[in-house]
Amino acid sequence: MAHIESLPAEQSHGSLRGYVGGFVLSVLLTAAAFGLVMRGVFPAQTAMIALSVLAFVQVVVHLVFFLHIDMSAGQRWNVMALAYTALAALFLIGGTVWVMHNVSMNMMSR
Numbered sequence: 496m497a498h499i500e501s502l503p504a505e506q507s508h509g510s511l512r513g514y515v516g517g518f519v520l521s522v523l524l525t526a527a528a529f530g531l532v533m534r535g536v537f538p539a540q541t542a543m544i545a546l547s548v549l550a551f552v553q554v555v556v557h558l559v560f561f562l563h564i565d566m567s568a569g570q571r572w573n574v575m576a577l578a579y580t581a582l583a584a585l586f587l588i589g590g591t592v593w594v595m596h597n598v599s600m601n602m603m604s605r
Contacts, residue, residue, distance in 0.1 A: 509561070509563060513560055514561070517556055517559070517561055520556045520560070521557065524549055524552060524553045525553070527549055528546055528549045528550070531546065531549075532546070558577070564577060
């Protein structure tokens with residue numbers, strides 16, 4: 496007899512259409528960021544903001560289309576783990592920048 500494995504209702508897997516859609520969106524976002532930098536469309540400050548927005552959108556595309564993270568009840572713990580990881584990374588990066596800035600300011604005053 497063949498062993499048939501069933502998936503719980505909260506566990507979802509993507510379809511070929513979803514994966515292709517995510518891939519196309521990822522390629523378009525990457526090409527947009529590349530084109531924005533190569534053509535020099537915006538001044539440096541505006542380009543950094545536009546690149547940050549494109550990067551954030553790309554992260555969301557990857558989370559939704561490839562990692563299948565959504566706001567459903569079955570994904571609640573995955574979303575909580577992702578939020579904790581983002582918060583920990585924010586503290587780590589922000590703390591490092593703060594310490595390096597203070598070190599730089601203390602070294603320049605002598």
